[in-house]
Amino acid sequence: MPIQILQGTLDLMILRTLATMGPQHAYGIANRLQQVSEDALNLNQGTIYPALVRIEQHGWTRGSWGKTQNNREAKYYTITKAGLKALNEETKRWRQMAGVVEKLLAEEQ
């Protein structure tokens, strides 16, 4: 069964993707997310657009038009310094959160 994306985690995943892979267009990001999740994410590719514009408006990425290897035009997103910082913080927060949830679940059993 495909899993739903937790609120707010999409931003983190996109930032991580950009930090790992360097500048990417929306399709690339969406593809990467599907690959990593081994298709477990129930992701219409269009659903990442709000997250893309949100992080761009926060100043964490910068978008610019470029060409793909096949000479198609695409909008590439590059992570900024502020984006890297935000990625660090968000990662830390996620780990804390996941730790707490994990601990709680373990105790329950």
Next chain:
Amino acid sequence: MAHWRRIIAQLRCLLANKRVEEDLAREVASHLTLLADDFERRGMSAEEARLAARRAYGGVEQAKQAHRDERSQLWIEQTIQDLRYGVRTLSKSPGFTITAVLTLALGIGACTAIFSLVNAVLIRSLPYGDPERLVYLFSPNPSLKIPVEVICPSYGDFYDLKREAKSYADMSNFEQAQFSVTQQGTTQRIGGARVDNDFFSTLQSIPELGRTFAGEDNLPTHAKVAVISHSLWVSMFGAKPDALNRSIQLDGANYQIVGVMPQEFEYPFKSDLPYGDSHSKSTQVWVPLALSSQARTSRGIGNNVSLARLRSGVSIHQAQAEMAGIMARLDKEYGADPRDAGLPREWGALVESFTGISIGPVRPLMRLLLAAVGLVLLIACGNVANLLLARTAERSRELGVRAALGAGRSRMVRQLLTESMLVGVGGCAVGIVLAVLFLRLLPKLDPGNIPRLNEASLDARVFLVAIGGSLLTSLLAGLMPAIGASRMELTEFLKSHAMRGSSAGQSRLQSALIVAQTATVVVLLAGAGLLIRSYINVESVDTGFTRSAVTFRVSLDQSHITAQKQGDFYKELIRELEALPGVQAAGGVSNLPLSNSESIGFLWVEGFLNKDFQQTEGRGVTPHYFEAMEVPLIAGRYFTEADTTGNGATIINQKFAATYFPNRNPIGGRISTDEKHAHWSTVIGVVADVRHVSLEEEPQPQMYNTSYDFGDESVAVRSTLPATTVENEIRATLKSIDPSIAATDIHTMGDLVSVATARRRFQTSLLTVFAGIALIMALVGLSGLMTFSVNRRTREVGIRMALGAERRDVLLLILTNASVLVILGLALGLACTLASTRLLKSFLFGVGQYDPFTVVTVSVLLVVCGLMAAFVPARRAASIDPMQALRTE
């Protein structure tokens, strides 16, 4: 930080919406292309790949919308959308828009104007420190049957009070006075006041230039000084500061100017005093009271007004209790004053607030006007709500389609509300323009006794009320239809595929609104009707004198100090006036009717069971006064020249005769006005009752003596020539006798009557205008509802006609519908009227609060107008072509 950056970015998106949208479309297209490329690479055909890409991407529009929602402040964007859409739809139906905006504008304009008036009169603060703590001190005497606010404590009592009372921070005594001032060759009388040193400090008013009175200014022996008003400073001294080095001639004496008061300070205004000098509208000059030591201790009735400022924390009741104690002690300490004509020394204590005296009398009027415009606004509100309801019903197809395409309910309500808000803003803008126009007209109706009416203007507070009122109105008016629309059942709508799917509930709501409006109009019409009837009654009161007599007032100066000189002057004046061409009679009188001045005396009648303190109005007249005023003679004869020699001839009025000479002939009866009965006068004639005090009060017993010895006197002239000619002749005659004496207050008696009825005219015309506006609005509403219902019933009417109904039947059907609403409204309105006219009672004269004539007139007017309003749509219904009607749906 990132948060702020985001908001700025959002706003930027809002501004560059078009570019951002293009960018997004490009990005989505590129995304789809990349997806399709991949699918093709995996071996799909171009077409298959395109479809697969679409599937993988998901809803393009949803993604775009989610992007839009995320990238900008949603509500701003939607509001802009709504506004744009609202303006477009409103301009598409100008009939609706104009009616709605005008209706609202009328309601808001009337409300704003009246609120400005109320604001100026009741709410805006007076320029006298804290006016709530200013009080007048009166000492009514139970033996005198006159209003309690006439007599203030005598000077002696006042200064004792001032010494002993602890309730007041400041106390002042002043007298009103009139002065002759010569300006560019013409002599004028201006209102003035003789004041003590505490006058200005009690009012907490400081001069804009120079100083007020202090120290020795108020000693009788000190050099004469004066403080002048701002307007006098401007008119006489060109607003030059060197006025302080100059002097002003008052009644021929020089007064050194020491101060100029600021513009708004002209205390006392006419309306500031309960029984002030009616010749003085406002005060232009203040001079020291300068009492002699003898006057300071006088215990007789004076002309003074006692004004005081309560210490903070002291209530009026406490002050009055304290004053009562002191007055009771003084009553014991001092005997009756010999000059008070046998009046026992029992002066009471009465403390009344300044605002109560000055504003109190107009408070009920202000409330009445506020209530009336409130009702007008309610009707406007109902009308706009009705218009919007009808419009929503007509647009139900559009709304249904939008809902079917996925428009959210709240989104649609917001859209409808935006539209009604647009109507509200339009109404507010036009309404303020109307209010300004209305405020321009208002002073033309000025009855002269509403304080600060001319200062009514649109200030910030009024603006806030107007804007708040209109937005609230449109919100309320828009809410009902919006909620109605949002409740629409989509499946029902789609099933019925109706052209106009308005629910029965909505049409009931519209009918209820019309009934409520009609009822409100009935209340207003009935109120206006009662006031009109009262006004007609007052206008047709038998005043006892002719309105065509031209009257003027003469004040003799220091050169006519002896009775002999005064008598000679008036004899000559009357003789010269009567010699003028066209003049039929001329006569002087100590106090003209309706001049707010009365002289009251005690009397004893020979052969009558006299009681203590019988009162009569007394007047001195020259022999031809009654002829000049055309006061009808009832019995006996008028005065002749021979009567002026002091033979004690007296003329009384009918009321006097009926009261003191019951069942006997008053002619030859004897009357005494002194308690020792040393002097008796004989009744030689009975004249008709004259309305001296007011048009609306029953005449009291009145008696007249005749002589020529007056200091100040009013003169009445009856002539066959027009009033303006007579006025010029009067001025010329007076100038030829003594150029230093001015004729002031030249009016016809008709003018005085007009002044006396001005307040009534003011309230009656305003209420009538409001009732008229309300009637028109309600008729527009009714007509609109009928048109709407005819539209909706086109099919039904078509079927009826196809089945054989005559045009007449259809006409009747619609008219019956309208009549039911009108008659329901009428019944409800009459019930409300009966319940509420009690509040009007104090405004009525000579007409009962349940006046059947008014009720019938209002009912007939309403039914006739209602039918007329319904006739146009009814005729349209009757002219429906059945074939066409059946095809329309």
